[in-house]
Amino acid sequence: MWHPLQAEFPQQQPLAGFLRGPSEIHTGEAVGIVTCGSSRIRPVKDSANGWLETTFYDPNKHAKLVVMGRKDGMPLLLRLAKPGQAKAEDWPNLRSWLLESDPESFDLLATAASLANWQEQHRYCGRCGCKTQPRNDEYAHQCPRCHLRQYPRVSPCIITLVWREDALLLARSPRFAPGVYSTLAGFIEAGESAEQALHREVEEEVSVKIGNFKYLGSQSWPFPNSLMLGYWAEYQGGDIAFDGIEIEDAQWYPFDQLPELPAKASISRYLIDSFLRWKGVNS
Ligand SMILES: [Zn+2]
Structure with missing residues (x-):
């Protein structure tokens, strides 16, 4: 019998063949280069995945690039977009590209985007x-x-799917694509546990009480540097109320009358699909 904690979400598996972190690269060694800013990526025509440029390492040209790691032995380098360059209209939006990627590309692009963001924003010592x-x-x-x-x-x-015996609590933010409803999410504050953040965020966003948490898995979401910790949470009481700003709508949806849901590659969708599967509902 299928169990919700079986590791079937891609980000619960190792990223095969990828060694993270810098390593020494030899002149003339074959390398892959991804060029991105924190939210856009330069497309590469004639590449297998649409974004990886392959070339041979030349220290005169490549010594300043960030080494992401090695994939199947080949060094992967990150070239930061120049100021203004990543706004070019022909550079795809990294969010939508990520959500349409296969799991391996998702993980590598999330790494590139996180490192690009960090390189852009932490160039000086915070102490001196x-x-x-x-x-x-x-x-x-x-x-x-x-x-x-x-x-x-x-x-x-x-990030949490709030459920009760006959329905799921789904909400939409004004930032979502039209018609899409999703699970609730928010940052963990300094000094707070993940469980305390679940209680606080859900109460702040939709005014309901929750409990009986079950952790399902995590996913990097590099906008700018989030690590989403995914849970199911059972409804414990209260009526839905929201501010109309951060949350513009939130409702209980019966399992067989769900609205449009987030992309399949997102952890929010995994929380929903795995729950329906656990309940024996075809999604
Ligand atoms: Zn310093």
Whole structure:
């Protein structure tokens, strides 16, 4: 019998053949380069996946690129978009590209986008203001003056499907595509546990009480640097109420009358689909 905690969501599996972090690259070695800003990616014609440029390593041209890691032995490098360049209209939006990618491309693009964001926004030491330098043994920048090390920032968020015996609580934000309803999500605050964030966010967004949490899995969402921790939460009481700003609509939907849902590759959709499957409903 299928169980909801079986690891079938792609991001619960290792990213096969990928070693994260810097490594030494030899002149003339075949490398793959992805060029992106924090929210857009440069398309590469004639590449297998649409975004990876392949070439041979030339220290004169490539020494300043960020080394993401090695995929099946080949170094993957990140070239940051120049200021203004990533706004070009022919550069696809990384969010929609991610959601239409296969799981392997999703993970590699999420890595590229997270690192691009970090490189753009953490160029100076937060303690003394000196320009930082990349380390060559780990994803980190170090201050040459005070030696403070900074690591790529990851911000944990909770995302939860609220359910009751006969319905799912789904909501929409004005940022969503027209007609799409999804699960509830929010950042975990400093000093807060994930479970406390679940109680607080759901109460703030839709005014209902929840409990009986079940953790289902996680997914990187690099806009700018979220790590989504996915849960089911059982409804415990209260009537739905929302502010009309962050949440523009929220309703209980019977299992057989669901609205348009988020993309299949998103953890929010996994929370919904796995729940319906657990309940024996065909989605
Ligand atoms: Zn410093």
